[in-house]
Amino acid sequence: MTLALGCIADDYTGASDLANTLTRAGLRTVQTIGVPADDLDLPEVDAVVVSLKSRSIEPGLAVSRSRAADKWLRGRGASNVLFKICSTFDSTDAGNIGPVMDALRADCDEAVVLVTPAFPENGRTVYQGNLFVGAVPLNESPLKDHPLNPMHDSNLVRVLSRQSRTQIGLVDLPTLSRGAEAVRSRLAELSGKGIGAAIIDAVFDRDLETIGLVAAEHRLSVGASGIGLGLARALVSTGKVKSAASSGRDATVGGQVACLAGSCSQATLQQIANAERVMPVLHLDTDRILTGANEAQRALDWAGPRLAQGPVLIASSATPADVAALQARHGRDAAGHAIEQTMADIAENLVKSGVRRLIVAGGETSGAVVDRLRIPGFLVGAEIAAGVPVLRAVGATAGEMLLALKSGNFGGPEFFSDAMRLMR
Numbered sequence: 064m065t066l067a068l069g070c071i072a073d074d075y076t077g078a079s080d081l082a083n084t085l086t087r088a089g090l091r092t093v094q095t096i097g098v099p100a101d102d103l104d105l106p107e108v109d110a111v112v113v114s115l116k117s118r119s120i121e122p123g124l125a126v127s128r129s130r131a132a133d134k135w136l137r138g139r140g141a142s143n144v145l146f147k148i149c150s151t152f153d154s155t156d157a158g159n160i161g162p163v164m165d166a167l168r169a170d171c172d173e174a175v176v177l178v179t180p181a182f183p184e185n186g187r188t189v190y191q192g193n194l195f196v197g198a199v200p201l202n203e204s205p206l207k208d209h210p211l212n213p214m215h216d217s218n219l220v221r222v223l224s225r226q227s228r229t230q231i232g233l234v235d236l237p238t239l240s241r242g243a244e245a246v247r248s249r250l251a252e253l254s255g256k257g258i259g260a261a262i263i264d265a266v267f268d269r270d271l272e273t274i275g276l277v278a279a280e281h282r283l284s285v286g287a288s289g290i291g292l293g294l295a296r297a298l299v300s301t302g303k304v305k306s307a308a309s310s311g312r313d314a315t316v317g318g319q320v321a322c323l324a325g326s327c328s329q330a331t332l333q334q335i336a337n338a339e340r341v342m343p344v345l346h347l348d349t350d351r352i353l354t355g356a357n358e359a360q361r362a363l364d365w366a367g368p369r370l371a372q373g374p375v376l377i378a379s380s381a382t383p384a385d386v387a388a389l390q391a392r393h394g395r396d397a398a399g400h401a402i403e404q405t406m407a408d409i410a411e412n413l414v415k416s417g418v419r420r421l422i423v424a425g426g427e428t429s430g431a432v433v434d435r436l437r438i439p440g441f442l443v444g445a446e447i448a449a450g451v452p453v454l455r456a457v458g459a460t461a462g463e464m465l466l467a468l469k470s471g472n473f474g475g476p477e478f479f480s481d482a483m484r485l486m487r
């Protein structure tokens with residue numbers, strides 16, 4: 064297998080978002096969980112997205128895991144690697160975007176790295192280096208209240224400068240709108256000044272296509288699904304990849320359906336409220352989780368008889384005020400970790416008792432669940448919402464399974480119903 068594109072995603076929902084984008088753009092794509100084991104039977108593909116759970120871990124660990132993924136991808140012919148980060152640039156001043164970018168850049172000896180989290184289809188645009196979420200700057204968006212990485216600065220040149228050892232430049236929209244050659248000249252100018260990475264503005268998909276053409280000539284780029292779209296279109300339009308339709312990814316699986324929500328985003332809170340109208344919903348008592356009570360067992364006892372009748376939803380999600388109060392009592396990391404592990408306990412036991420279709424809301428939450436289920440990889444199926452595909456597990460010990468891993472902020476108000484309709 065010679066890969067046209069290698070991707071390293073810093074969380075699992077982000078990975079499936081990117082795998083979805085690449086698939087829709089015509090690249091045969093597989094999503095793996097971690098660096099694949101040698102005996103994992105991978106189909107012939109154009110792109111592999113290696114999913115890591117490295118967004119909110121200690122920077123040194125994020126660097127070593129990303130470097131291992133990079134080495135594996137380049138060992139399979141990927142001369143071009145995309146480090147997939149969140150379209151809302153989720154990170155802290157400690158990292159992990161900057162440290163991982165710096166390490167991968169050094170490993171492949173890239174002069175200047177193109178960086179853009181723009182994803183216009185989901186309302187993420189970048190202008191003069193400032194990230195907008197819909198109509199508002201990042202620091203005024205719901206991301207200001209994220210439980211793990213609250214975002215308080217919309218200027219990504221500043222944000223990345225605080226995390227990276229290299230200086231960060233800007234390729235602005237006027238330059239970009241003059242075309243690929245203008246972008247190349249600007250990058251050469253920045254590189255000549257010793258600047259090692261540049262935030263690139265992008266507002267429309269056509270901007271991403273220009274960026275993709277240039278990024279395809281580089282060894283490393285950093286961004287969200289939007290730059291993935293640009294890269295995929297460039298690989299197809301330059302004939303490096305023959306656009307292929309995916310096949311055999313829609314066979315029925317059946318079995319019980321369960322939904323788990325650990326995201327506290329505004330979008331997920333609305334989706335849970337709407338789900339209450341169509342399925343039983345259990346709201347976990349997060350204080351009980353943090354004080355060591357067996358809240359997972361209470362949830363499983365609640366779900367058991369209901370699952371025989373139809374889908375259920377179990378949620379830890381709470382409003383920013385409640386999240387802040389819980390964190391004040393128990394600490395941010397301890398709260399996040401304990402709740403994620405409870406979600407993983409619940410998922411493991413639900414699957415043992417016959418659930419075969421699982422919908423998970425939240426990136427970290429999805430990571431904890433998929434790790435516990437020991438699923439090594441996914442094929443990408445139908446698109447439920449922008450950035451959220453149906454995933455078919457490959458090589459899972461539980462056998463045939465369908466999952467949807469939803470980024471907290473993604474999906475329409477009826478997301479859970481929308482997902483169930485496509486997960487047959």
Ligand SMILES: Nc1ncnc2c1ncn2[C@@H]1O[C@H](COP(=O)(O)OP(=O)(O)O)[C@@H](O)[C@H]1O
Nearest residue numbers: 210326379381386399402403425426427428471
């Ligand atoms: N009620 C709660 N209070 C505090 N933290 C919570 C609560 N519910 C979930 N969490 C934690 O918040 C984090 C949500 O992150 P994640 O699952 O990535 O969602 P998103 O996709 O919205 O970023 C997880 O670590 C999760 O365990």
Ligand SMILES: O=C(O)[C@@H](O)C(=O)COP(=O)(O)O
Nearest residue numbers: 076077080149150426470471
């Ligand atoms: O790029 C994006 O916005 C998503 O792919 C993503 O990574 C979102 O992260 P979570 O909300 O933590 O799932």
